[in-house]
Amino acid sequence: xxxxxxxxxxxxxxxxxxxxxxxxxxxxxxxxxxxxxxxxxxxxxxxxxxxxxxxxxxxxxxxxxxxxxxxxxxxxxxxxxxxxxxxxxxxxxxxxxxxxxxxxxxxxxxxxxxxxxxxxxxxxxxxxxxxxxxxxxxxxxxxxxxxxxxxxxxxxxxxxxxxxxxxxxxxxxxxxxxxxxxxxxxxxxxxxxxxxxx
Amino acid sequence: xxxxxxxxxxxxxxxxxxxxxxxxxxxxxxxxxxxxxxxxxxxxxxxxxxxxxxxxxxxxxxxxxxxxxxxxxxxxxxxxxxxxxxxxxxxxxxxxxxxxxxxxxxxxxxxxxxxxxxxxxxxxxxxxxxxxxxxxxxxxxxxxxxxxxxxxxxxxxxxxxxxxxxxxxxxxxxxxxxxxxx
Numbered sequence: 001x002x003x004x005x006x007x008x009x010x011x012x013x014x015x016x017x018x019x020x021x022x023x024x025x026x027x028x029x030x031x032x033x034x035x036x037x038x039x040x041x042x043x044x045x046x047x048x049x050x051x052x053x054x055x056x057x058x059x060x061x062x063x064x065x066x067x068x069x070x071x072x073x074x075x076x077x078x079x080x081x082x083x084x085x086x087x088x089x090x091x092x093x094x095x096x097x098x099x100x101x102x103x104x105x106x107x108x109x110x111x112x113x114x115x116x117x118x119x120x121x122x123x124x125x126x127x128x129x130x131x132x133x134x135x136x137x138x139x140x141x142x143x144x145x146x147x148x149x150x151x152x153x154x155x156x157x158x159x160x161x162x163x164x165x166x167x168x169x170x171x172x173x174x175x176x177x178x179x180x181x182x183x184x185x186x187x188x189x190x191x192x193x194x195x196x197x198x
Numbered sequence: 199x200x201x202x203x204x205x206x207x208x209x210x211x212x213x214x215x216x217x218x219x220x221x222x223x224x225x226x227x228x229x230x231x232x233x234x235x236x237x238x239x240x241x242x243x244x245x246x247x248x249x250x251x252x253x254x255x256x257x258x259x260x261x262x263x264x265x266x267x268x269x270x271x272x273x274x275x276x277x278x279x280x281x282x283x284x285x286x287x288x289x290x291x292x293x294x295x296x297x298x299x300x301x302x303x304x305x306x307x308x309x310x311x312x313x314x315x316x317x318x319x320x321x322x323x324x325x326x327x328x329x330x331x332x333x334x335x336x337x338x339x340x341x342x343x344x345x346x347x348x349x350x351x352x353x354x355x356x357x358x359x360x361x362x363x364x365x366x367x368x369x370x371x372x373x374x375x376x377x378x379x380x
Contacts, residue, residue: 175238
């Protein structure tokens with residue numbers, strides 16, 4: 001967290017809306033991305049991200065400055081998304097509403113590459129949507145935010161051992177789903193990289 | 199064939215010893231199921247790596263400001279509605295108490311015209327009733343505990359209603375959030 005962000009948080013806690021607006025601007029991408037990965041479509045993700053910021057604004061006094069603000073904010077967003085998913089069955093993602101990627105594609109004008117990227121996003125999103133919401137959140141924190149198991153535990157209000165077992169379960173499920181989604185005998189050749197265990 | 203602990207080694211992030219690595223390699227050569235799981239997970243992980251973060255459409259912070267304003271307005275309206283409701287409820291309760299206490303002599307015009315006089319009349323009637331009850335108690339001492347219990351209960355109910363009303367108003371006007379609402 002930068003000094004500017006610390007100052008914004010302090011000012012926002014004293015009622016400065018502009019300072020909170022700066023926090024929204026700074027954290028909109030990670031919050032939106034988390035909501036998008038959790039819910040699978042841009043409209044629901046926008047709504048969930050907005051609501052997460054409203055909740056953060058309302059409960060800013062409960063934030064402990066010793067903790068990471070990003071983790072606290074993403075924790076609010078992930079809990080909100082998990083609640084949404086539990087309350088209703090969200091429709092599966094349509095590729096027509098996939099938002100732009102933050103990291104620009106080096107071959108952006110190439111439509112084939114863009115279609116490939118969209119297909120890949122849709123593929124991964126379909127896999128994510130088929131696992132339990134809390135396991136999904138753990139996987140998103142691990143692979144999109146590079147969070148450690150301890151940080152995931154903090155964000156999802158779980159124990160570290162629970163996070164480990166959820167990650168293990170989710171990985172196994174994703175691998176099996178990926179296998180079943182491939183055409184017959186999809187794994188034919190050895191991948192260039194090995195498992196961390198190897 | 200048992201797939202443990204090989205599945206665990208493949209799918210968890212724990213570092214394993216050289217001996218276990220060798221054992222895993224041998225198992226992967228023999229076990230098709232673990233081999234498939236291993237390569238499938240590698241493929242999924244690779245897809246995760248190429249999936250960048252997605253960002254919202256531009257103007258997210260402006261849309262958030264509008265939403266915050268709407269949320270504030272909704273909360274403000276809710277507070278007003280609730281306080282009006284509570285005030286009306288309390289007024290209705292008070293009016294009904296007066297009407298019930300003085301049902302026979304009640305007149306709407308006199309009530310509206312001279313509220314204080316009616317209240318005074320109500321109080322004097324209560325005193326009158328209390329005196330009557332007191333004389334009744336003197337005549338029948340055994341009736342005292344039951345009547346006293348009824349009286350205390352009624353007073354407790356009224357006190358509780360008043361406390362609830364005050365607490366509700368206090369809670370409604372108490373800002374709940376970290377920052378002061380406009």
